[in-house]
Amino acid sequence: DTGVSQDPRHKITKRGQNVTFRCDPISEHNRLYWYRQTLGQGPEFLTYFQNEAQLEKSRLLSDRFSAERPKGSFSTLEIQRTEQGDSAMYLCASSWEGVAYGYTFGSGTRLTVV
Amino acid sequence: AQTVTQSQPEMSVQEAETVTLSCTYDTSENNYYLFWYKQPPSRQMILVIRQEAYKQQNATENRFSVNFQKAAKSFSLKISDSQLGDTAMYFCAFMMVRAGGTSYGKLTFGQGTILTVHP
Numbered sequence: 753d754t755g756v757s758q759d760p761r762h763k764i765t766k767r768g769q770n771v772t773f774r775c776d777p778i779s780e781h782n783r784l785y786w787y788r789q790t791l792g793q794g795p796e797f798l799t800y801f802q803n804e805a806q807l808e809k810s811r812l813l814s815d816r817f818s819a820e821r822p823k824g825s826f827s828t829l830e831i832q833r834t835e836q837g838d839s840a841m842y843l844c845a846s847s848w849e850g851v852a853y854g855y856t857f858g859s860g861t862r863l864t865v866v
Numbered sequence: 867a868q869t870v871t872q873s874q875p876e877m878s879v880q881e882a883e884t885v886t887l888s889c890t891y892d893t894s895e896n897n898y899y900l901f902w903y904k905q906p907p908s909r910q911m912i913l914v915i916r917q918e919a920y921k922q923q924n925a926t927e928n929r930f931s932v933n934f935q936k937a938a939k940s941f942s943l944k945i946s947d948s949q950l951g952d953t954a955m956y957f958c959a960f961m962m963v964r965a966g967g968t969s970y971g972k973l974t975f976g977q978g979t980i981l982t983v984h985p
Contacts, residue, residue, distance in 0.1 A: 756910075785972075787973075792978070794870075794957050794959075794975030794976050794977050794978050797973065800971045807971065808971065857910050859909070859910040860910065
């Protein structure tokens with residue numbers, strides 16, 4: 753297992769288009785998290801899953817954002833009708849629920865909306 | 867709600883010297899973890915060190931150590947013998963923990979401190 757994988761690494765899209773990102777967590781981890789990081793800032797929590805269940809969603813996650821983790825393995829984050837303000841790095845991370853040792857992060861997907 | 871504040875947007879240090887990055891947080895919780903993460907340019911975020919709030923002893927990992935002052939809600943990171951590879955953005959982060967050790971999941975991050983190590 754090589755860690756948390758995110759695809760694509762970079763995405764440029766036109767305003768109004770829909771985009772979808774994928775995250776493959778470490779296989780032994782039952783929790784998967786999505787964060788958004790704008791340039792020069794700390795990551796902001798969006799949502800997280802424990803197995804298939806989405807346990808918490810931030811109010812940052814507007815109705816244009818949806819995340820799924822259908823089989824408790826990989827997850828997708830979709831943004832509909834993208835806006836320029838959606839331009840950011842979208843980070844995925846995974847962990848095991850039983851210990852609070854911190855996450856393993858992926859390398860992120862950088863979204864640019866033009 | 868928890869907040870994490872890093873008041874130093876940028877810091878610099880000469881190679882082999884020591885530097886301290888500051889972090890304060892605000893919470894009404896008693897059971898939590900604190901973390902320092904390192905994010906090198908264009909690379910993924912990695913865990914540097916963690917501190918359990920119930921432990922009085924400050925955590926140490928090789929050249930990295932923390933000064934945890936629970937009453938003051940302060941959590942600084944000291945990097946000794948700085949190396950060029952320490953150049954990165956450093957984030958302080960907070961996580962609530964349930965009794966028994968399972969986490970609530972969500973990390974709250976500070977704004978980050980850009981550390982540059984000069985040769």
